[in-house]
Amino acid sequence: MASYIALNYWELGAASLFVFIDAGLSVIFRLNLHRSLLVAAIRMAVQLALVGLVLTTLFSLVSPLWTGIAAFVMVLFAGHEAAQRQEMRLSGWWSYGLGTGCMMMSSVLVTVFALTATLRPNPWYDPRYAIPLLGMILGNCMTGIGLGLNALTTSLVNRRASVEAQLMLGATRQVAAGPVTREALRSALMPVINSMSVTAVVSLPGMMTGRILGGVPPAEAVKYRSS
Amino acid sequence: MLANELGRSAFHAGSPILQIRDLRTNLLRPASLSLSAGECIAIRGPSGAGKTLLLRAIADLDPNEGLVCLDGRNRSTIAGPEWRRLVDYVPAEPGWWADTVGEHFSEWTTALPVVRELGFPEDAKAWPISRLSTGERLRLALVRALMVRPKILLLDEPTAALDPASVAAVEALIATRVQSGLAVLWITHDAEQARHIAHRLLVVKGGQVREEVPEWQATSP
Numbered sequence: 551m552a553s554y555i556a557l558n559y560w561e562l563g564a565a566s567l568f569v570f571i572d573a574g575l576s577v578i579f580r581l582n583l584h585r586s587l588l589v590a591a592i593r594m595a596v597q598l599a600l601v602g603l604v605l606t607t608l609f610s611l612v613s614p615l616w617t618g619i620a621a622f623v624m625v626l627f628a629g630h631e632a633a634q635r636q637e638m639r640l641s642g643w644w645s646y647g648l649g650t651g652c653m654m655m656s657s658v659l660v661t662v663f664a665l666t667a668t669l670r671p672n673p674w675y676d677p678r679y680a681i682p683l684l685g686m687i688l689g690n691c692m693t694g695i696g697l698g699l700n701a702l703t704t705s706l707v708n709r710r711a712s713v714e715a716q717l718m719l720g721a722t723r724q725v726a727a728g729p730v731t732r733e734a735l736r737s738a739l740m741p742v743i744n745s746m747s748v749t750a751v752v753s754l755p756g757m758m759t760g761r762i763l764g765g766v767p768p769a770e771a772v773k774y775r776s777s
Numbered sequence: 778m779l780a781n782e783l784g785r786s787a788f789h790a791g792s793p794i795l796q797i798r799d800l801r802t803n804l805l806r807p808a809s810l811s812l813s814a815g816e817c818i819a820i821r822g823p824s825g826a827g828k829t830l831l832l833r834a835i836a837d838l839d840p841n842e843g844l845v846c847l848d849g850r851n852r853s854t855i856a857g858p859e860w861r862r863l864v865d866y867v868p869a870e871p872g873w874w875a876d877t878v879g880e881h882f883s884e885w886t887t888a889l890p891v892v893r894e895l896g897f898p899e900d901a902k903a904w905p906i907s908r909l910s911t912g913e914r915l916r917l918a919l920v921r922a923l924m925v926r927p928k929i930l931l932l933d934e935p936t937a938a939l940d941p942a943s944v945a946a947v948e949a950l951i952a953t954r955v956q957s958g959l960a961v962l963w964i965t966h967d968a969e970q971a972r973h974i975a976h977r978l979l980v981v982k983g984g985q986v987r988e989e990v991p992e993w994q995a996t997s998p
Contacts, residue, residue: 711872714838715918719925720862729874 554764566591608677617677621661621684625654628688632696638703645699652695657687686757690742698738705730794960795864795929797835800843805830807843808986810979812929817951817961819975819991821968827984828964829869832931835962836866847928865927869934869964871918873906881906881921891920895946911938919947923954930954932963936970948974968992 569591573584608620629650639645661684665671671679706713709730716726724731749755750772761771793811801807805827812818820828834841837852837860845852852860875881879902882888892901895916909917915935922930930951936944951974955961962979965971971978971991978991 709872709874711868711870712874713872714868715872716874717838717857718836718861718866719921720858722858 566595605677605681608681612673612676614673614675617675617680620677620681621658624681624684624688625657626650628653628657628692632692632699635696636700636703638700638707640703649695649699652699653688653691656695657684657691660687682757693741694738697741698734701737702730702734705733794848795835796844796846798844800831800834800841800845802830802834802839802841804984805834805841806984806986810986810988812960812962814928814958814960815955816977817955817963817975818977818979819971820962820964820979820981821966821971822981826981827986828981829933830984831981831986832866832933832962832964835929836861836864836931838866862925863927864929864931865922865925866931867915867918867922867933867935869915869937871914871921873914876905876907878902878904878906878909878917881917882924884924888920888924891923891950892917894950895920896943912940912943915939916943916947919950923950928958928960930959930961932961934964934966936965936967944970 569587573587576582576584576587604620608616629646632649632653633639633646636645636649640648661680664683664687665674665680669679669683674680706727713726713730717723745753757774758768758771761774762768766774792813794814795812797811798809799807800809808831810818820831822828830839833839834843835845837845837857847855847860847863855863873881879885882902885902889899893899897913897917901917906914915938919932919935932951936947939947948970951959951961951963961974963971963974965974972993975991978989980987980989
C-alpha cells in the first residue's frame with residue numbers, strides 16, 4: 551500500500567489563510583467580492599466534508615442501488631449548474647431537461663464503458679472507481695454542454711432571420727439549423743481539444759495528479775489518465 | 778397590368794384554396810378567412826396590431842391553434858417543410874444564410890427572367906449579400922420565394938423600402954402571378970397600393986382580424 555501525507559486541521563486552517571488574504575484584498579480594492587468569496591469557501595468546505603462522509607459510507611456499502619442514486623444526484627446537480635449558465639434559456643423545463651439529458655447520456659455511457667472495458671473493477675459498479683470517474687467526466691461534460699447549449703440558443707436568436715428564411719423555402723429544421731448546430735458543437739468541443747493539446751505540457755490532469763499524490767508511480771498514473 | 782385592374786381571374790371564382798377557422802396565437806384573437814386561387818387580399822392596420830403575427834401563424838412559424846386547410850387538406854396532415862413550400866412567407870426583413878446572392882438560389886438560370894424583371898443584371902448572382910440595400914434584399918427575397926412555386930404567397934410589406942419604379946415592378950410581377958392562379962395575402966400601409974393590388978381587404982386592430990369593404994368598392998357605382 552502506498553503511503554500518503556495526512557493533513558491535520560491546523561494545516562488545513564493554514565491553507566485557508568490565502569482565502570482570507572484574497573478577501574482582505576477585495577476590501578482594500580473595493581471589489582465587493584469578499585462576501586461571495588467567503589461564502590463560496592465555506593460552502594466548498596461544508597460540501598467537501600459532507601461528500602467525504604457520503605463517500606466513506608458508499609465505499610463501505612458497495613451497493614449498486616446507492617451508487618446509482620449517488621450518480622443520479624450528481625447528474626442532476628451538474629444539469630442544474632449547466633442550465634444556470636445559459637444567457638438565453640429555452641422555455642419551461644427544456645433548458646434544464648435538455649442539458650441534464652445530454653449529460654446523463656454522455657457521462658453515464660462513458661463511465662460505464664470505462665468501468666467495464668478498461669478499468670474493470672470487481673464488481674464493475676464499485677463506487678470507489680465509479681463515483682470519482684463519473685465526477686471527472688461530469689466536470690468536462692458540464693463545461694462542454696453548458697457552452698454548447700449557450701452557443702445554440704444565442705446563435706438561434708441572433709440568426710433567427712436566416713434560419714426562418716430557409717424554413718420558409720421548404721428546408722427541414724435539421725438543414726435550416728445546421729450551421730447553428732455545427733457552431734454549437736464546435737464551441738462545446740473546443741475546451742476539450744485545447745485541454746488535450748496542452749495536457750502534460752502546461753497542465754497535469756487531476757486524475758493523474760491524484761494517483762501520483764496517492765503514491766502510484768507516474769508511468770502507471772499516466773495510463774489511468776489516458777484511458 | 779395590375780391585379781385589380783384586370784378584375785377577377787378565372788381562378789378566383791372557384792372554391793377557396795386556403796380556409797382558416799379560428800386561427801389564434803397568444804396575441805392574436807381567433808381569425809377566420811378564406812382565400813381563392815388567383816385572389817389577392819390586402820391586410821392593413823396600425824403597426825403592432827398583429828398583421829405579421831397573422832401571416833406567421835398561417836405559415837406555422839409561431840405556435841398557433843385553429844384550423845388551416847389548403848385545397849381541403851388540413852395543415853396538420855402536411856409535413857412542415859412541404860407546407861412552407863406551398864405557403865411561402867416573405868418577411869419585411871428577409872434573412873440570408875450564405876455570402877453571395879447566387880448561393881440562395883438552387884437554380885440561378887431559372888430565376889434569371891424574374892431577376893431581370895425586377896431590375897437586376899445577370900451578374901447579380903456574384904454580389905455579396907453585405908453590399909445589398911434593403912430594397913434589393915426585399916426584391917431578391919421575393920424572387921427566391923417565387924422560385925419554390927408556392928400556391929399561397931404571404932407578403933409582409935414587400936415594397937416598403939422601394940423606389941417608385943421598383944414598387945411598380947413588384948406590383949406588376951405579383952399581378953401576373955395572381956392572374957396565373959397564385960393566391961396572395963399582402964400587408965401594406967398604403968391605401969392606394971391596396972386599391973391597385975387587392976380584390977379584398979382585411980383590417981387587423983388589436984389582434985382582431987376582420988374583413989372590411991374596401992373604399993374603392995364602397996365608392997364605385
